[in-house]
Amino acid sequence: MKSKKYNWKLHNKTIKHPYTGAKLDDRTCRNHGSCLRCRDDRLYRSHKKLRETQEKLMEFLEEKDEE
Numbered sequence: 001m002k003s004k005k006y007n008w009k010l011h012n013k014t015i016k017h018p019y020t021g022a023k024l025d026d027r028t029c030r031n032h033g034s035c036l037r038c039r040d041d042r043l044y045r046s047h048k049k050l051r052e053t054q055e056k057l058m059e060f061l062e063e064k065d066e067e
Contacts, residue, residue, distance in 0.1 A: 022029045022037075029035040032042070040047070 018024070019030075022035075026033075026035055029038055033039065
């Protein structure tokens with residue numbers, strides 16, 4: 001019985017596509033990237049909640065000062 005050689009080229013299930021667009025130019029612009037656009041898109045909800053909380057705090061402090 002002959003043993004078959006494993007051909008990695010035929011049996012590799014991962015297909016890597018080349019990076020396109022901004023990902024091609026900037027290494028930091030990838031998944032969970034640190035470029036400004038990616039970071040701001042990723043943290044949009046957190047920044048929105050932070051702004052809302054700060055506004056509520058300022059309103060509370062203004063009401064307290066009026067009393």
